[in-house]
Amino acid sequence: MTGVSGSGKSTLLKETLYKGVRNLLLKQRRHAGRCKGIEGWKTLDRVLEVDHSPIGRTPRSVPASYVGFLSEIRKLFALTPESRARGYKPGRFSFNVAGGRCEACKGHGSLKVAMSFLPDVYVHCEVCEGRRFNQETLDITYKGKNISEVLELTFDEATKFFSAVPSIRRAVQVVCDIGLGYLCLAQPSPSLSGGEAQRIKLAEELAKPSRGRTLYILDEPTTGLHLADVQRLVKVLQALVDEGNTVAVIEHNMEIIKEADCIIDLGPEGGDEGGRVVAKGSPPELLANPDGSYTASYLKKYLKGSLSQD
Numbered sequence: 403m404t405g406v407s408g409s410g411k412s413t414l415l416k417e418t419l420y421k422g423v424r425n426l427l428l429k430q431r432r433h434a435g436r437c438k439g440i441e442g443w444k445t446l447d448r449v450l451e452v453d454h455s456p457i458g459r460t461p462r463s464v465p466a467s468y469v470g471f472l473s474e475i476r477k478l479f480a481l482t483p484e485s486r487a488r489g490y491k492p493g494r495f496s497f498n499v500a501g502g503r504c505e506a507c508k509g510h511g512s513l514k515v516a517m518s519f520l521p522d523v524y525v526h527c528e529v530c531e532g533r534r535f536n537q538e539t540l541d542i543t544y545k546g547k548n549i550s551e552v553l554e555l556t557f558d559e560a561t562k563f564f565s566a567v568p569s570i571r572r573a574v575q576v577v578c579d580i581g582l583g584y585l586c587l588a589q590p591s592p593s594l595s596g597g598e599a600q601r602i603k604l605a606e607e608l609a610k611p612s613r614g615r616t617l618y619i620l621d622e623p624t625t626g627l628h629l630a631d632v633q634r635l636v637k638v639l640q641a642l643v644d645e646g647n648t649v650a651v652i653e654h655n656m657e658i659i660k661e662a663d664c665i666i667d668l669g670p671e672g673g674d675e676g677g678r679v680v681a682k683g684s685p686p687e688l689l690a691n692p693d694g695s696y697t698a699s700y701l702k703k704y705l706k707g708s709l710s711q712d
Contacts, residue, residue, distance in 0.1 A: 404665055405680070406699040408672025411652045420619045424448045446648075447615040451697065452603045454596030454621065457671070461510045461524065461590035462498060466553065468591075469606050471573040474589075476550060478544055478567065485542045494539055494548045502539035504530035515707075526589075534588075537647045553588035554645065560587060573609040580605055580638045581631035597625045604638060614646030622657040632657045656704040659697065660685050668696045 403411045418435030425434055426443050439555060457468045466472040473684050476492040477486055477697035485494075490605045497509030507527035511534040515523050526532040533540065535548035545563065547555075548592055555563060557577045564570040575581065584596075584698040594602065600623055607618075623639075624632050640661070653659060665688050669680040681688050681695040689705075692698035 403650065404659060404692065405611035406672050406696060409668040409676035411668055415619060415652055417648055420451050423617060439630055446617050447647055451619040452600055454600050456591055457542055457599050457602055458591035461512060463591040464588040465602050466587040468602055469573050469609055471570045474570050479542055479549055482542055496535040502535055502538050504534055509534050509557040554586055556584055556586055558583035576608045577605045578636060579623055581634045595626065597627065608638065612645040616647045618642060618647060618649045620651045624653065625637060629657065636661050656701055659701060660705065667695045670694060679692060
Protein backbone atom coordinates (compact mmCIF):
# COMPACT_ATOMS: atom_id res chain seq x y z
CA MET A 403 0.00 0.00 0.00
CA THR A 404 1.75 3.15 -1.21
CA GLY A 405 0.96 6.83 -1.71
CA VAL A 406 1.81 10.29 -0.49
CA SER A 407 1.19 11.28 3.12
CA GLY A 408 -2.53 11.70 3.78
CA SER A 409 -3.62 9.69 0.72
CA GLY A 410 -5.64 7.23 2.82
CA LYS A 411 -3.30 4.28 3.27
CA SER A 412 -3.94 3.79 7.01
CA THR A 413 -7.67 4.40 6.62
CA LEU A 414 -7.98 1.73 3.96
CA LEU A 415 -5.64 -0.88 5.39
CA LYS A 416 -6.04 -0.48 9.16
CA GLU A 417 -9.44 1.10 9.70
CA THR A 418 -11.33 -0.60 6.87
CA LEU A 419 -9.61 -3.87 5.93
CA TYR A 420 -8.14 -4.94 9.28
CA LYS A 421 -11.17 -4.03 11.40
CA GLY A 422 -13.60 -5.27 8.75
CA VAL A 423 -11.95 -8.68 8.41
CA ARG A 424 -11.64 -8.97 12.20
CA ASN A 425 -15.37 -8.34 12.57
CA LEU A 426 -16.17 -10.98 9.96
CA LEU A 427 -13.86 -13.61 11.45
CA LEU A 428 -15.00 -13.00 15.05
CA LYS A 429 -18.63 -12.35 14.08
CA GLN A 430 -18.53 -8.96 15.76
CA ARG A 431 -20.08 -5.63 14.88
CA ARG A 432 -17.44 -3.24 16.19
CA HIS A 433 -16.73 0.07 14.50
CA ALA A 434 -14.84 -0.26 11.20
CA GLY A 435 -14.36 1.83 8.10
CA ARG A 436 -17.29 1.74 5.70
CA CYS A 437 -17.03 -0.30 2.52
CA LYS A 438 -19.36 -2.07 0.08
CA GLY A 439 -17.97 -5.48 0.94
CA ILE A 440 -14.91 -7.63 1.65
CA GLU A 441 -14.23 -10.72 -0.43
CA GLY A 442 -11.87 -13.63 0.18
CA TRP A 443 -11.92 -13.40 3.98
CA LYS A 444 -13.22 -16.96 4.35
CA THR A 445 -9.81 -18.28 3.32
CA LEU A 446 -8.35 -16.71 6.50
CA ASP A 447 -8.23 -18.07 10.03
CA ARG A 448 -7.15 -14.81 11.66
CA VAL A 449 -5.97 -11.25 11.03
CA LEU A 450 -3.19 -9.62 13.04
CA GLU A 451 -1.96 -6.05 13.14
CA VAL A 452 1.75 -5.93 13.96
CA ASP A 453 2.15 -2.32 15.08
CA HIS A 454 4.79 -0.12 16.72
CA SER A 455 3.25 -0.24 20.21
CA PRO A 456 5.60 -1.36 23.03
CA ILE A 457 5.80 -5.06 23.88
CA GLY A 458 5.75 -4.02 27.55
CA ARG A 459 5.89 -0.87 29.63
CA THR A 460 8.10 -1.98 32.55
CA PRO A 461 11.61 -3.50 32.83
CA ARG A 462 9.92 -6.82 33.72
CA SER A 463 8.97 -7.25 30.08
CA VAL A 464 11.94 -8.41 27.99
CA PRO A 465 12.39 -9.75 24.44
CA ALA A 466 13.24 -13.29 25.61
CA SER A 467 9.93 -13.62 27.48
CA TYR A 468 7.92 -12.02 24.66
CA VAL A 469 9.36 -14.32 21.99
CA GLY A 470 8.68 -17.21 24.34
CA PHE A 471 11.89 -19.05 25.25
CA LEU A 472 12.70 -17.58 28.68
CA SER A 473 10.87 -20.44 30.38
CA GLU A 474 13.13 -22.92 28.55
CA ILE A 475 16.21 -21.15 29.92
CA ARG A 476 14.81 -21.38 33.45
CA LYS A 477 14.23 -25.12 32.98
CA LEU A 478 17.86 -25.59 31.93
CA PHE A 479 19.09 -23.96 35.15
CA ALA A 480 16.67 -26.03 37.24
CA LEU A 481 18.11 -29.23 35.71
CA THR A 482 21.74 -28.53 36.69
CA PRO A 483 23.11 -30.91 39.38
CA GLU A 484 23.64 -28.17 41.99
CA SER A 485 20.17 -26.77 41.41
CA ARG A 486 18.58 -30.21 41.81
CA ALA A 487 20.63 -30.82 44.97
CA ARG A 488 19.21 -27.60 46.45
CA GLY A 489 15.70 -28.43 45.30
CA TYR A 490 15.40 -25.38 43.05
CA LYS A 491 12.53 -25.35 40.56
CA PRO A 492 12.35 -23.28 37.32
CA GLY A 493 10.45 -20.55 39.19
CA ARG A 494 13.57 -19.91 41.25
CA PHE A 495 15.16 -18.38 38.15
CA SER A 496 12.33 -15.97 37.41
CA PHE A 497 12.73 -12.32 38.34
CA ASN A 498 8.95 -12.05 38.60
CA VAL A 499 8.63 -14.55 41.47
CA ALA A 500 9.71 -14.17 45.10
CA GLY A 501 12.36 -16.61 46.24
CA GLY A 502 15.11 -16.29 43.69
CA ARG A 503 14.83 -12.64 42.74
CA CYS A 504 16.38 -9.67 44.51
CA GLU A 505 13.70 -8.43 46.91
CA ALA A 506 15.23 -4.95 47.19
CA CYS A 507 14.21 -4.16 43.62
CA LYS A 508 11.60 -6.94 43.25
CA GLY A 509 13.51 -8.35 40.28
CA HIS A 510 13.50 -5.15 38.26
CA GLY A 511 17.27 -4.70 38.45
CA SER A 512 16.63 -0.99 38.84
CA LEU A 513 14.54 1.34 40.94
CA LYS A 514 12.24 4.00 39.55
CA VAL A 515 12.87 7.51 40.78
CA ALA A 516 9.94 9.91 40.34
CA MET A 517 10.98 13.31 39.00
CA SER A 518 8.49 16.03 39.81
CA PHE A 519 8.39 17.83 36.47
CA LEU A 520 10.44 15.42 34.36
CA PRO A 521 9.97 11.83 33.14
CA ASP A 522 10.70 9.12 35.72
CA VAL A 523 14.24 7.72 35.66
CA TYR A 524 15.57 4.27 36.60
CA VAL A 525 18.75 3.71 38.65
CA HIS A 526 20.61 0.44 39.22
CA CYS A 527 19.65 -1.47 42.37
CA GLU A 528 22.51 -1.15 44.89
CA VAL A 529 21.81 -4.58 46.43
CA CYS A 530 21.95 -6.80 43.33
CA GLU A 531 23.81 -4.24 41.19
CA GLY A 532 21.27 -4.63 38.42
CA ARG A 533 21.50 -8.44 38.27
CA ARG A 534 17.86 -8.94 39.37
CA PHE A 535 18.52 -12.10 41.44
CA ASN A 536 19.77 -12.86 44.96
CA GLN A 537 23.19 -14.42 45.55
CA GLU A 538 21.87 -17.96 46.20
CA THR A 539 20.28 -18.00 42.76
CA LEU A 540 23.37 -16.52 41.12
CA ASP A 541 25.49 -19.35 42.60
CA ILE A 542 23.88 -21.74 40.08
CA THR A 543 25.65 -21.79 36.72
CA TYR A 544 24.98 -23.33 33.32
CA LYS A 545 28.00 -23.68 31.01
CA GLY A 546 29.91 -21.36 33.33
CA LYS A 547 27.35 -18.54 33.43
CA ASN A 548 24.72 -17.68 36.04
CA ILE A 549 21.17 -16.71 35.07
CA SER A 550 21.94 -12.98 35.12
CA GLU A 551 24.98 -13.39 32.86
CA VAL A 552 22.95 -15.49 30.42
CA LEU A 553 20.22 -12.86 30.25
CA GLU A 554 22.86 -10.22 29.47
CA LEU A 555 23.91 -12.11 26.32
CA THR A 556 22.96 -10.58 23.00
CA PHE A 557 20.87 -12.69 20.65
CA ASP A 558 23.93 -13.12 18.42
CA GLU A 559 25.92 -14.48 21.38
CA ALA A 560 23.01 -16.66 22.48
CA THR A 561 22.89 -18.52 19.15
CA LYS A 562 26.31 -20.00 19.96
CA PHE A 563 25.65 -20.43 23.68
CA PHE A 564 22.43 -22.41 23.09
CA SER A 565 23.57 -24.16 19.91
CA ALA A 566 22.85 -27.56 21.48
CA VAL A 567 19.32 -26.63 22.64
CA PRO A 568 17.05 -26.63 19.54
CA SER A 569 13.97 -25.19 21.27
CA ILE A 570 15.93 -22.08 22.30
CA ARG A 571 18.32 -21.84 19.35
CA ARG A 572 15.51 -21.66 16.75
CA ALA A 573 13.72 -18.79 18.52
CA VAL A 574 16.98 -16.90 19.09
CA GLN A 575 17.98 -17.36 15.44
CA VAL A 576 14.67 -15.88 14.26
CA VAL A 577 15.40 -12.66 16.17
CA CYS A 578 18.87 -12.52 14.58
CA ASP A 579 17.37 -13.10 11.14
CA ILE A 580 15.28 -9.93 11.40
CA GLY A 581 18.31 -7.83 12.29
CA LEU A 582 17.96 -7.62 16.07
CA GLY A 583 20.91 -9.78 17.06
CA TYR A 584 22.44 -6.81 18.90
CA LEU A 585 19.64 -6.73 21.51
CA CYS A 586 20.17 -8.40 24.91
CA LEU A 587 17.87 -11.25 25.92
CA ALA A 588 16.64 -9.29 28.94
CA GLN A 589 16.79 -5.77 27.53
CA PRO A 590 13.98 -3.77 29.19
CA SER A 591 11.06 -3.28 26.80
CA PRO A 592 10.77 0.49 27.46
CA SER A 593 14.23 0.91 25.88
CA LEU A 594 13.15 -0.59 22.53
CA SER A 595 12.20 1.69 19.66
CA GLY A 596 8.86 1.33 17.90
CA GLY A 597 10.51 -0.41 14.94
CA GLU A 598 12.35 -2.84 17.22
CA ALA A 599 9.12 -3.64 19.07
CA GLN A 600 7.35 -4.31 15.77
CA ARG A 601 10.09 -6.71 14.63
CA ILE A 602 10.11 -8.51 18.00
CA LYS A 603 6.39 -9.14 17.43
CA LEU A 604 7.21 -10.57 14.02
CA ALA A 605 9.86 -12.80 15.61
CA GLU A 606 7.33 -14.05 18.14
CA GLU A 607 5.06 -15.09 15.26
CA LEU A 608 7.86 -16.73 13.28
CA ALA A 609 9.07 -18.68 16.32
CA LYS A 610 5.69 -20.42 16.57
CA PRO A 611 4.83 -23.50 14.51
CA SER A 612 3.42 -22.26 11.21
CA ARG A 613 -0.37 -21.96 11.10
CA GLY A 614 -0.70 -20.20 7.75
CA ARG A 615 -3.97 -18.59 6.63
CA THR A 616 -3.17 -15.38 8.56
CA LEU A 617 -3.41 -11.82 7.26
CA TYR A 618 -0.64 -9.65 8.73
CA ILE A 619 -1.04 -5.86 8.69
CA LEU A 620 2.19 -3.81 9.06
CA ASP A 621 2.64 -0.05 9.08
CA GLU A 622 6.04 1.06 7.75
CA PRO A 623 8.16 -1.73 9.32
CA THR A 624 11.34 -0.36 7.69
CA THR A 625 11.33 2.92 9.65
CA GLY A 626 14.89 3.66 10.81
CA LEU A 627 16.41 0.55 9.21
CA HIS A 628 19.67 0.34 7.30
CA LEU A 629 19.42 -1.11 3.77
CA ALA A 630 21.02 -4.38 4.93
CA ASP A 631 18.39 -4.73 7.65
CA VAL A 632 15.61 -3.94 5.17
CA GLN A 633 16.81 -6.79 2.98
CA ARG A 634 16.76 -9.13 5.97
CA LEU A 635 13.24 -7.99 6.78
CA VAL A 636 12.17 -8.77 3.20
CA LYS A 637 13.35 -12.36 3.71
CA VAL A 638 11.35 -12.60 6.94
CA LEU A 639 8.18 -11.29 5.30
CA GLN A 640 8.71 -13.64 2.36
CA ALA A 641 9.03 -16.55 4.81
CA LEU A 642 5.61 -15.66 6.22
CA VAL A 643 4.15 -15.68 2.71
CA ASP A 644 5.81 -19.00 1.87
CA GLU A 645 4.05 -20.52 4.88
CA GLY A 646 0.64 -19.66 3.42
CA ASN A 647 0.10 -16.25 5.00
CA THR A 648 -0.68 -12.86 3.45
CA VAL A 649 1.29 -9.74 4.39
CA ALA A 650 -0.20 -6.29 3.72
CA VAL A 651 2.26 -3.43 4.29
CA ILE A 652 2.02 0.37 4.29
CA GLU A 653 5.40 1.37 2.97
CA HIS A 654 7.49 4.11 1.32
CA ASN A 655 10.72 2.13 1.12
CA MET A 656 11.46 1.13 -2.48
CA GLU A 657 13.35 -1.99 -1.41
CA ILE A 658 10.12 -3.37 0.05
CA ILE A 659 7.90 -2.01 -2.73
CA LYS A 660 9.89 -3.65 -5.54
CA GLU A 661 9.50 -7.05 -3.83
CA ALA A 662 5.70 -6.83 -3.52
CA ASP A 663 3.41 -9.21 -5.40
CA CYS A 664 0.84 -6.44 -5.73
CA ILE A 665 1.09 -2.68 -5.20
CA ILE A 666 -1.96 -0.50 -4.52
CA ASP A 667 -1.01 3.15 -4.97
CA LEU A 668 -3.38 5.70 -3.45
CA GLY A 669 -3.60 9.40 -4.25
CA PRO A 670 -3.10 11.30 -6.38
CA GLU A 671 -2.39 13.76 -3.55
CA GLY A 672 -3.17 13.92 0.18
CA GLY A 673 -6.23 15.07 2.11
CA ASP A 674 -9.25 15.95 -0.02
CA GLU A 675 -7.24 15.17 -3.15
CA GLY A 676 -6.48 11.63 -1.96
CA GLY A 677 -8.39 8.45 -1.27
CA ARG A 678 -8.44 7.13 -4.84
CA VAL A 679 -6.61 4.16 -6.36
CA VAL A 680 -4.13 5.73 -8.78
CA ALA A 681 -2.53 2.48 -9.93
CA LYS A 682 -2.39 -1.17 -8.95
CA GLY A 683 -0.61 -4.35 -9.95
CA SER A 684 2.79 -5.99 -9.72
CA PRO A 685 5.90 -3.77 -9.99
CA PRO A 686 6.31 -4.54 -13.73
CA GLU A 687 2.61 -3.78 -14.32
CA LEU A 688 2.89 -0.51 -12.41
CA LEU A 689 5.90 0.54 -14.47
CA ALA A 690 4.17 -0.39 -17.73
CA ASN A 691 1.06 1.68 -16.87
CA PRO A 692 2.12 4.44 -14.43
CA ASP A 693 -1.15 6.42 -14.82
CA GLY A 694 0.35 9.44 -13.04
CA SER A 695 1.53 7.36 -10.07
CA TYR A 696 4.27 8.98 -7.96
CA THR A 697 5.26 5.51 -6.74
CA ALA A 698 5.74 4.25 -10.30
CA SER A 699 8.03 7.14 -11.22
CA TYR A 700 10.18 6.79 -8.10
CA LEU A 701 10.29 2.99 -8.44
CA LYS A 702 11.54 3.38 -12.01
CA LYS A 703 14.33 5.71 -10.86
CA TYR A 704 15.20 3.36 -7.97
CA LEU A 705 15.43 0.30 -10.21
CA LYS A 706 17.57 2.20 -12.73
CA GLY A 707 19.92 3.24 -9.94
CA SER A 708 20.14 -0.34 -8.66
CA LEU A 709 20.97 -1.65 -12.13
CA SER A 710 23.64 1.01 -12.70
CA GLN A 711 25.27 0.13 -9.36
CA ASP A 712 25.24 -3.56 -10.28
